[in-house]
Amino acid sequence: MNVLKQVRRAGAAVGRRTYATMFVPPASLQHVIRRQDNGKPLPESPNIYTGRPSYYDQLNALETALQQTQRVLRNLQLLPLPQFARDAVPPPSPVWKNKRMLSEEITESLTVTRYRRIINLLNQLDECRRIADVSGHGALAESLANVLTDFEPSNKEAVLARGKRKAVKFDEYGRSYTIGRRKESSARVWMIAVQDKAGETSAASVPAAEIPLEDELTTAEVEEEVSEAQALPQSPLEPIPDAPPAPIEVPTSNILINNTPLAQYFAHQADRETVVRPFKVAGLLGAFNVFAIVRGGGTTGQSGAISLGIARAIVAHVPEVEQVLRKAKLLRRDPRMVERKKTGMAKAREAYTWVKR
Secondary structure, three states: OHHHHHHHHHHHHHOOOOOOOOOOOHHHHHHHHHHHHOOOOOOOOHHHHOOOHHHHHHHHHHHHHHHHHHHHHHHOOOOOOOHHHHHHOOOOOOOOOOHHHHHHHHOOOOOHHHHHHHHHHHHHHHHHHHHHHHHOOHHHHHHHHHHHHOOOOOOHHHHHOOOOOOOOOEOOOOOEEEEEEEOOEEEEEEEEEOOOHHHOOOOOOOOHHHOOOOOOOOHHHHHHHHHHHHHOOOOOOOOOOOOOOOOOOOOOOOEEEOOEEHHHHOOOHHHHHHHHHHHHHHOOOOOEEEEEEEEOOOHHHHHHHHHHHHHHHHHHHOHHHHHHHHHOOOOOOOOOOOOOOOOOOOOOOOOOOOOOO
């Protein structure tokens, strides 16, 4: 019916009168069957008369799938969506094949305009898939996902994870491990929170009344057993039981760089301020202990690398200060590097003195 309307409109534009096709008797189609019997089959697609049949077949299939999907969503009263419902739909994260890969798949060269036309249809189908997934229609979302999978590259997961940073891992002692870089320097940073000595408890600090006993004894019996144990002679051959190890005390505000204190490793005040700046911006000065191993570069590059590693570790321990450190540009790897020396010049841009004779 749509084709007939288009034909009528085209005829009206040209100024000719067109007639609708009525019933065609089977006898009139004998020449078509005869052509097929003579070894001349009919074309599989009506787009054979165009210059790019594979492209238009793919385009028609996507348009048909989009129209059917939108019709189903309208019947389910999911289209059009109000603004508050559209905000609840997860954001799009599509990764489609590039123009070269899609051209090889359909065995035809694609221009930028034709490629954008296909991508526009794919984005609309992906939006319908997300709407169906959120609304609870899993069968419709799964069928759309199967259609879109043919247009996604094989390394989609790697492409999506390219801009994401791996989460910082903690060991059994609560230490975080991060890496920072600046210029030619690379720093590995371990950071652990300062322990609260007031909250630590040991067996010596626990009162005797709180120590559990296997049998309930009176105070006189306990004192008698203690005196008898002290009166017994101790044999020198009997091994003395080892005392429990004392807990390791983590000192406050201790920053070691290559097993050297911060003040001794960096002689310049500016380098020390660079290392401590993430703690000052986050308001956590003296709350963590840092041990860093840095290699390569000079003092400026090493201090910048350690600062980046400390900032990333602070975010891992205290996620609330991430926005503060990000606004201060402490979580961004400084991309500035030294410019290479050019041939025939003294340095990167400095030239030798020109001498006439």
